[in-house]
Amino acid sequence: MSVPVAGHFDNDEARPDEIREDDLGAGRKPWGSRATAMFCSVVILGVLIGVCGGLLTLMLYGIEHVMLGFVESPELPGPFETHPWRRVASLLAGAVAAAVAWWLLRTRTRAVPSVRKAVQGALMPAWQTVVHVLLQIMIVGCGLSVGREVAPRELGSMLAQRVCALTGVHRRDLRAVVAMAAGAGLAAVYNAPLAGGFFAVEILLVDVTAPTVCLSFLCSAVAAWVATLIKGTHAFYLIGEVHGLFTPDTMGFALVAGLCAGVVGALFRKGSSWAESRKASGTAILWQLPLAGLVTGVVAIWIPQVMGNGRATAQMGFSGVAEWSFIPLLALSLVAKAAVTLMTIRAGASGGVLTPGIAIGSSLGCILGIVWVHWCGSAPMGLYALIGACALLSASQNAPLMAMTLVMELTEAPSNLYVPVALACAVSVLTGRWVTGRLERRRAASE
Structure with a gap:
């Protein structure tokens, strides 16, 4: 006799992967x-x-x-x-x-x-x-x-x-x-x-x-x-002093960041699905995963923040400075982190993409924040990186509640920031779904 956990089966025989x-x-x-x-x-x-x-x-x-x-x-x-x-x-x-x-x-x-x-x-x-x-x-x-x-x-x-x-x-x-x-x-x-x-x-x-x-x-x-x-317990990411920053400036940035993060998040989600569906199997993992480790190591000689679960790359965004010269390093870290993460999964490794997504979003938010500050903004860079991280993770996971609470808890951010963060997450998810729909329709048309 079998014990179905979910769904309904048409016969009394347990499927191979079903709990007996x-x-x-x-x-x-x-x-x-x-x-x-x-x-x-x-x-x-x-x-x-x-x-x-x-x-x-x-x-x-x-x-x-x-x-x-x-x-x-x-x-x-x-x-x-x-x-x-x-x-x-x-x-x-x-x-x-x-x-x-x-x-x-x-x-x-x-x-x-x-x-x-x-x-x-x-x-x-x-x-x-x-x-x-x-x-x-x-x-x-x-x-x-x-x-x-x-x-x-x-x-x-x-x-x-x-x-x-x-x-x-x-x-x-x-x-x-x-x-x-x-x-x-x-x-x-x-x-x-x-x-x-x-x-x-x-x-x-x-x-x-x-x-x-x-x-x-x-x-x-x-x-x-x-x-x-x-x-023990401590803040996973440090974002600096961001209290009391619920302003029109912050809301405007949340809207822009949500649009940009929605596009990037949808592409990262698409890339993650592609890497997972084509993950190395059989003997291929014996050479592909070591090769991915070697490539990551070569990249890490010059960009050590790509290593690990993304904490270093994310912290670079959260601790960013409002200087134009900082943008190339952030952009390089963003692209490198996304590339080596997808490469590692494609090579056969098992693991998640939540914290790499936070790293990519933090870097993107900091880049946008630098531009925003020189145009019209006045908030600290940690806040801009926080909004970017929440927004991108929301779009890449298609789960705004989980995404924004995870980043807010990891940074121990003040609760009044849920207002601009929620706006950015809502915009990013809607944008991400629109981008995903466009990509799927284009692929269907090409087939």
Whole structure:
């Protein structure tokens, strides 16, 4: 007998990627009513995911210390003081090790499905998922250009399937709990409970009923809090003093930035989809991923901020100065970060694009801010970079609530900035959808 997690199947046979009762021990007596079992599961998962999120962060710091001789922080977000050839060696070593491990994992064992497929009912195999998660953290620590936020989401999904089997969560509720756990993984590593809750509700479930929203935020809040007990807490990005800047100048910039970020965000989303759909498979990963690591290393000799999950590139935008001479460096960092991120994913690496998207948006916002300040603006550059980051991430993820809350939480920005940020995000998403529609119609016409 099978336990469908989501959707309806026309026969009684379980599909190959579907959760079976003998896989997880499903069918146990629930812990009380459906609501009680679900509530208990969410609380337990919040604690477990918080512990895992804290430990994954410490693991990342440890790998950075061993491989690059630094530990990222708001004051030193990238390996700027590391010798250039050590950067190359770290990237190449990490890429070679990951290529071999992923080749073995993907060709010799049960495949690890995506989080979205797990929410739809695909089983997350236990040890394969753990290895897959650790590999993602490892390559980011070595400097490869991908985000680390997918790893805790996958781990949260796998844990949710096991915990729900123990608590006897009804199969109709399992889909929601898996999504909540994935969002809690995001919340744990970045101390972003709002973004974690919105990720589950806005992206995975598209469900805004009161119980779903409450439990999503509960799971993410518990995970974020527990993680801080292990890894501590601080602002992920520093944006300087931006209090009380809710002015016509800011609103005007938000409109312009939303339009520009919508175009760039749509192109980055398109590029990410292209890279993911053509990701190296089989033996191709054995040479393509090391080559991507080597290319990234060569680029990092002169542009070290391209390394890692994008924190260094983003911080450069958030700490920008209103000087024309700063624009070429920002533009070069923006293009390089986008290129090496897509190249790394195309070469076979698994990882996210949230923090690389923030990096690209911060750089774009700072570039636009420099032009704006010399024309009519007066706000600090950190605010312009903040608006650009929120807007681009909204367009690239097509999820404005998750995007703006994630960036606002990572920067610990004042809440009054939600007004211009919300305007920029709304404009960017609408613009991004228009651009995406145009590109799809053009492709259809050419075919």
